Amino acid sequence: MTAVTEVQSTIGTLRREVCALHAELTRYQLVVWTAGNVSARVPGHDLLVIKPSGVSYDDLTPENMVVCDLEGRVVDGQHAPSSDTEAQAYVYREMPQVGGVVHTHSTYATAWAARAEPVPCVLTMGADEFGGEIPVGPFAVIGDDSIGRGIVDTLRGSRSPAVLMQNHGVFSIGPTARAAVKAAVMCEDVARTVHVSRQLGAPVPISQPQVDALFDRYQNVYGQR
Amino acid sequence: MTAVTEVQSTIGTLRREVCALHAELTRYQLVVWTAGNVSARVPGHDLLVIKPSGVSYDDLTPENMVVCDLEGRVVDGQHAPSSDTEAQAYVYREMPQVGGVVHTHSTYATAWAARAEPVPCVLTMGADEFGGEIPVGPFAVIGDDSIGRGIVDTLRGSRSPAVLMQNHGVFSIGPTARAAVKAAVMCEDVARTVHVSRQLGAPVPISQPQVDALFDRYQNVYGQR
Amino acid sequence: MTAVTEVQSTIGTLRREVCALHAELTRYQLVVWTAGNVSARVPGHDLLVIKPSGVSYDDLTPENMVVCDLEGRVVDGQHAPSSDTEAQAYVYREMPQVGGVVHTHSTYATAWAARAEPVPCVLTMGADEFGGEIPVGPFAVIGDDSIGRGIVDTLRGSRSPAVLMQNHGVFSIGPTARAAVKAAVMCEDVARTVHVSRQLGAPVPISQPQVDALFDRYQNVYGQR
Amino acid sequence: MTAVTEVQSTIGTLRREVCALHAELTRYQLVVWTAGNVSARVPGHDLLVIKPSGVSYDDLTPENMVVCDLEGRVVDGQHAPSSDTEAQAYVYREMPQVGGVVHTHSTYATAWAARAEPVPCVLTMGADEFGGEIPVGPFAVIGDDSIGRGIVDTLRGSRSPAVLMQNHGVFSIGPTARAAVKAAVMCEDVARTVHVSRQLGAPVPISQPQVDALFDRYQNVYGQR
Numbered sequence: 001m002t003a004v005t006e007v008q009s010t011i012g013t014l015r016r017e018v019c020a021l022h023a024e025l026t027r028y029q030l031v032v033w034t035a036g037n038v039s040a041r042v043p044g045h046d047l048l049v050i051k052p053s054g055v056s057y058d059d060l061t062p063e064n065m066v067v068c069d070l071e072g073r074v075v076d077g078q079h080a081p082s083s084d085t086e087a088q089a090y091v092y093r094e095m096p097q098v099g100g101v102v103h104t105h106s107t108y109a110t111a112w113a114a115r116a117e118p119v120p121c122v123l124t125m126g127a128d129e130f131g132g133e134i135p136v137g138p139f140a141v142i143g144d145d146s147i148g149r150g151i152v153d154t155l156r157g158s159r160s161p162a163v164l165m166q167n168h169g170v171f172s173i174g175p176t177a178r179a180a181v182k183a184a185v186m187c188e189d190v191a192r193t194v195h196v197s198r199q200l201g202a203p204v205p206i207s208q209p210q211v212d213a214l215f216d217r218y219q220n221v222y223g224q225r
Numbered sequence: 226m227t228a229v230t231e232v233q234s235t236i237g238t239l240r241r242e243v244c245a246l247h248a249e250l251t252r253y254q255l256v257v258w259t260a261g262n263v264s265a266r267v268p269g270h271d272l273l274v275i276k277p278s279g280v281s282y283d284d285l286t287p288e289n290m291v292v293c294d295l296e297g298r299v300v301d302g303q304h305a306p307s308s309d310t311e312a313q314a315y316v317y318r319e320m321p322q323v324g325g326v327v328h329t330h331s332t333y334a335t336a337w338a339a340r341a342e343p344v345p346c347v348l349t350m351g352a353d354e355f356g357g358e359i360p361v362g363p364f365a366v367i368g369d370d371s372i373g374r375g376i377v378d379t380l381r382g383s384r385s386p387a388v389l390m391q392n393h394g395v396f397s398i399g400p401t402a403r404a405a406v407k408a409a410v411m412c413e414d415v416a417r418t419v420h421v422s423r424q425l426g427a428p429v430p431i432s433q434p435q436v437d438a439l440f441d442r443y444q445n446v447y448g449q450r
Numbered sequence: 451m452t453a454v455t456e457v458q459s460t461i462g463t464l465r466r467e468v469c470a471l472h473a474e475l476t477r478y479q480l481v482v483w484t485a486g487n488v489s490a491r492v493p494g495h496d497l498l499v500i501k502p503s504g505v506s507y508d509d510l511t512p513e514n515m516v517v518c519d520l521e522g523r524v525v526d527g528q529h530a531p532s533s534d535t536e537a538q539a540y541v542y543r544e545m546p547q548v549g550g551v552v553h554t555h556s557t558y559a560t561a562w563a564a565r566a567e568p569v570p571c572v573l574t575m576g577a578d579e580f581g582g583e584i585p586v587g588p589f590a591v592i593g594d595d596s597i598g599r600g601i602v603d604t605l606r607g608s609r610s611p612a613v614l615m616q617n618h619g620v621f622s623i624g625p626t627a628r629a630a631v632k633a634a635v636m637c638e639d640v641a642r643t644v645h646v647s648r649q650l651g652a653p654v655p656i657s658q659p660q661v662d663a664l665f666d667r668y669q670n671v672y673g674q675r
Numbered sequence: 676m677t678a679v680t681e682v683q684s685t686i687g688t689l690r691r692e693v694c695a696l697h698a699e700l701t702r703y704q705l706v707v708w709t710a711g712n713v714s715a716r717v718p719g720h721d722l723l724v725i726k727p728s729g730v731s732y733d734d735l736t737p738e739n740m741v742v743c744d745l746e747g748r749v750v751d752g753q754h755a756p757s758s759d760t761e762a763q764a765y766v767y768r769e770m771p772q773v774g775g776v777v778h779t780h781s782t783y784a785t786a787w788a789a790r791a792e793p794v795p796c797v798l799t800m801g802a803d804e805f806g807g808e809i810p811v812g813p814f815a816v817i818g819d820d821s822i823g824r825g826i827v828d829t830l831r832g833s834r835s836p837a838v839l840m841q842n843h844g845v846f847s848i849g850p851t852a853r854a855a856v857k858a859a860v861m862c863e864d865v866a867r868t869v870h871v872s873r874q875l876g877a878p879v880p881i882s883q884p885q886v887d888a889l890f891d892r893y894q895n896v897y898g899q900r
Contacts, residue, residue: 032253032410032411033411033414035350105348105350107414107417107418107421108421110348110418110422111419111421112422114422115425115426115429116429117425122842123780123843124817124842124844125843125844139429139431139435141349141438141439142349142442143442166429167429167431168348168350169349185707185708186708189707189708189780192782193786193789194786194789196782196783196786198425199786199874200786200874201790201792202790204791204842206814210814210816213816214817217817217818257478257636257639258632258635260639330575330643332642332643335643335647336644336650337647339572339573339643339644339647339653339654340647340650340651340652340653340654341654342650342651364654366574366663366664392573392653392654392656393573393574393575394574394575420646420649420650423650424649482703482860482861485864533896555798555800557867557871558871560798560872561869561871561875562872564868564879565877565878567875589881589885591799591885591889592892617878617879617881618800619800645871645874649874649875
């Protein structure tokens with residue numbers, strides 16, 4: 001295979017994968033209407049694959065996914081890309097280890113974000129997945145780099161793969177798009193359970209050494225090797 | 226095509242569209258049993274297409290949708306139209322820019338309506354879609370123009386495409402029936418998220434200039450051009 | 451048709467109808483596992499058709515529905531009838547206008563029942579369907595007539611077709627099994643919306659004359675004639 | 676049949692049953708992503724059948740279930756077993772009457788667990804299924820016997836088939852895997868209803884003799900004989 005056909009083949013695979021992963025956002029009710037999206041980096045290229053803007057989840061196909069460069073400009077696609085493309089492109093530029101980004105306004109996580117309050121680590125699942133609290137990023141308006149910068153500035157200093165952007169919603173990252181989707185699912189699950197727990201009293205804290213031990217084990221032992 | 230076959234063709238299209246859009250009300254759990262409906266204006270004619278009264282969502286077909294004039298009288302249809310037809314006809318008479326109307330008793334929006342409390346604008350999604358708070362309309366009883374008047378009087382002075390009718394439920398409008406359904410979906414999503422956020426404290430307000438900037442951008446930039 | 455084949459034909463129809471209506475209980479998430487049931491009176495006969503006890507909703511067929519007399523004794527069926535059969539048989543004996551009975555432990559209605567607190571009438575939907583508050587019946591243990599008596603004593607003095615049995619769950623009635631299922635669905639919807647509304651403050655009351663007007667119109671005008 | 680083909684046949688049946696029962700965990704939304712699992716004891720052998728670790732529910736097949744001994748070591752299977760295998764193996768070693776174990780992080784039950792607060796018995800369903808409150812087990816970290824010991828120490832002194840492990844989630848047991856799944860479903864349902872009830876006030880207690888009578892009847896009379 002030439003380098004050109006190889007990148008085309010990779011992009012074809014990512015178009016199918018990114019398209020299919022949106023079904024996890026609807027399955028777990030993290031999104032309504034068209035309000036949420038998944039993107040993936042094209043490994044080894046300054047490119048990303050992302051959902052088209054304002055298109056219903058039922059109407060997504062591998063073909064209508066949009067390929068952009070890491071400035072958010074369309075490289076291949078008939079549709080305008082997600083209005084979150086600039087923010088996600090910024091993340092890919094600044095965080096080379098990131099292979100996938102997800103954005104949702106999932107209810108419970110966004111409810112914490114509206115209060116600018118991080119989700120405390122009071123569940124073993126929170127320790128496993130987020131290594132501590134789920135942090136809050138700044139209020140930032142769409143249209144320039146400020147959302148991207150807010151995401152990167154918050155996640156660089158955290159073990160968490162998810163950030164609650166104030167008054168806005170969730171951005172999550174991962175080494176792959178699938179890992180970023182998992183982080184978005186787990187973020188909502190933890191945000192919901194801790195919310196429900198707090199409604200009737202104070203959850204018991206987990207000590208920092210316990211959080212560290214849980215996080216370490218989960219990163220290194222869980223799942224198939 | 227003659228003018229007669231043209232309007233028949235338009236009505237046929239709207240029957241299919243209005244029928245199909247009810248599936249979005251059930252998908253997002255905005256309605257139970259038969260308690261909610263969608264209507265569309267027949268452009269250029271003093272007619273509307275609406276759900277039949279008391280018929281299950283499973284049993285809706287393009288054929289059993291009802292065509293009424295803008296006084297709510299049946300023009301074509303075997304069934305009685307929705308008991309909300311008078312209210313919706315009033316909206317079409319008074320607001321010529323409206324092409325679709327939706328009515329639901331979706332849980333969280335109706336919960337705010339029962340307290341006669343508008344949903345404050347503390348989410349970027351609220352600023353995007355509603356341009357501020359989601360307003361409350363008066364208590365009004367079915368059977369005359371008072372619901373229609375309450376909807377129109379409230380929405381005329383607002384950027385919001387949705388109104389919470391006190392002790393009752395939601396009416397939403399849009400340039401098309403699909404846009405009105407989107408407004409109903411987003412209304413419930415915003416009402417739910419702000420409710421959940423308020424349960425554990427006070428959400429951070431978004432300043433009016435920021436709300437204005439978000440609303441303006443969303444109306445003019447989002448989606449496919 | 452002879453009288454014998456006629457009642458057999460009626461019972462066959464009711465077996466199919468009662469079986470099918472359980473799908474509405476699962477659709478609206480009013481039940482989990484096997485905890486809820488529908489029954490229908492066989493018109494003109496001292497018989498009822500009811501769900502078998504402890505059988506999963508997926509495994510229900512018209513054939514495994516159980517026919518009992520109005521003392522709750524099995525007349526036709528391979529399975530033991532629902533453990534609620536005695537209570538429902540009591541209702542059919544004492545309330546001749548009742549053609550269907552439904553029992554659920556739906557979450558929000560049961561939450562009010564656990565506090566022995568009626569659901570106040572602060573929604574037009576509550577006025578339409580229940581004609582006022584949804585009442586609470588006594589704490590009663592299974593195994594004799596006390597549940598049936600509690601249902602009948604409470605509903606006889608009420609316009610409501612549903613009763614919240616203290617610490618237990620919902621029983622609803624109707625002229626048909628389908629109407630009783632609708633009452634169970636609407637009971638949970640109203641109980642949930644009023645619960646959510648009360649979480650953040652006091653809902654606005656609806657005056658008794660307004661409740662009466664709404665109830666009267668809904669009973670006489672709504673739906674297909 | 677030889678003893679060898681007999682145990683192989685039993686294991687084949689249990690692989691299918693354990694695999695299929697995971698669909699109940701997703702149906703009742705007790706789990707997200709891969710966070711929950713079912714296991715079954717192989718009767719008469721020191722073996723168990725359990726979900727593979729980190730594999731999506733959509734991808735489960737009878738073939739990828741894992742057979743382990745009661746020390747948690749893989750005996751047959753291509754995949755690593757659930758990371759909860761050690762805890763569940765401990766339960767099978769210590770409680771010979773247990774034929775199935777389930778683990779979830781279902782929202783409401785886990786919310787009580789995060790506050791280390793048992794779910795009080797204020798519903799007849801709670802008395803029927805749990806014979807009293809749903810108890811809390813200790814905080815315990817994964818990786819040794821401490822979770823298993825916490826489960827066994829708590830359930831040995833209780834009529835409840837479910838335990839809320841502090842800051843963690845639910846473990847439930849039963850004579851069969853299906854019974855353990857039922858206990859997990861009922862645990863979440865009771866935890867949710869009591870939570871909702873408590874949000875607006877104090878549920879009415881059920882006296883201990885009434886709890887005892889309900890529990891006794893339910894264990895001995897309910898369902899098909």
